[in-house]
Amino acid sequence: MNSSTNIHDLLTAYGSHSCSDKGASMQKASDDVEALLNLPSGSTVSLLDGVTIEGGTALHVVATYGESDGFLRSADIIHSKANHLLFAHNKNGDTPLHCAARAGMSRMVRHLITLARDENTGVNRVKELLEVENSLKETALHQAVRIVNNDIVKLLMEENSELASFPKDGTSPLYLAILLEEDIIVETLYNASHMKLSYSGQNGQNALHAAVLRGTELTKKLLEWNSDLTTQRDENGSTPLHFAAALAQQSQRGSICWQVLEANSAALYQSDCNGLFPIHVAASVGESGTITMFLNKSPSSAGLQDSMGRTFLHVAAEKRKVRIVSSACRNRSLLWILNIQDNDGNTALHLAIQARSLRMFCALLGNRHTHLNLSNNIGQTPLDISLYGIPPGIFDDQISEAKIHFALTVVNARSGGSRRDHFEENYTRQLKYDETEQLEKAKEPTQTLCIGVALVATATFTVTFALPGGYKADEHINGGTPTLAGRYAFDAFIIASTFSFVLSVMAMVCTWC
Known part of the structure; x- marks a missing residue:
């Protein structure tokens, strides 16, 4: 084992004491570490050259475990004998400053910064030390934000007001603070940086993406500080408005979505x-109020089509968002989008019938501007799709699919341009496919049913060998007969058990047949 593990083990041992004597234990540990570091120079150099299992040096260990005077003196001794350890990285890329900030050791953080400002040599490496990033591209400021220690955040920002702008292309301290919903730290970062800070976040997001998910107050602050964030996309191409549109109940004035839109x-x-x-996005999650707000702000947005040629009405029909479809059908200003066809040639009516939603179909059929005979790219009209939608072997005219087909027939809707024999071939093929699919779906519950009825039959059969109350002893009158025989409850039990056995056997036979 490497020699600096001695310090690590020493501090760990003292740190395992109960809370009542923790302070005294760590003070004793710091004294012992200081004594260990004051050994003759040859053995001390060997000690400082070693690393722990995590790759940390002696200074990493001291910086992590304490900030008492003894620990600070230990840091001084280490730095005086091996000043390069101040910038040494462990396996995670952390410097001793990262470790001290993560542990919440504010005195140690300040002391390490002082060591970087070596007054004896006149070399000032404070800026360099503060801007060192670990393997996650995080500085010591990130560690202070993550443990929600505003004092260390202030200390670091006072030493380098540009520290909140690191890293240049990763998760910024501001983004992290917003995710944690730490308003005070957010204010500290912004004020101490003199507005020179990074808004970048993970997966190409910016701080406004995170603020939208955390509440109105943080969103308001971010928009006041930098409204250009509204136009930036993440790695999926989503803007903060995409995120806001997916939130619930955003139609009222002052809501998150309203703020971003304004x-x-x-x-x-x-x-x-x-x-x-x-x-x-709003249509996909069923937020009709948000859609209304968008349309009031910009009526032409109703006709926006995605990469598949779908309007928001197509999306609502596919996702079975009945309220949105119904609302659009009652809105006279949206009549022009009712019959827009997507890249497959489907209108909202085609998709509502495919979704087998009677309520959406009725809303669209009830608008006289809805065209009933438009064919999609494979020549199917709404009437054709309604026929395909009727499950095979079903003749109940009360199911939604049958009602939809009947209603289209009554209003004299037409079939597509396919030859009738071709249509019937496709319909027969579809029926066979549906039957096969239904059979596959029915297999598992049927098998489960077989197991269930077999267990019931077995249980009721074995009851006859272990009747409640047992049997009379042979030396008694009618020995060997059930003790409870002749009683009403016992007779009812025997009759119920018999019926259970017979019906279970019948169920098994019917299932197998």
């Missing part, structure tokens, strides 16, 4: 990598 209404016309606009 800051930049042009974000309505920015699509993500799948071609989805914010209005499509």
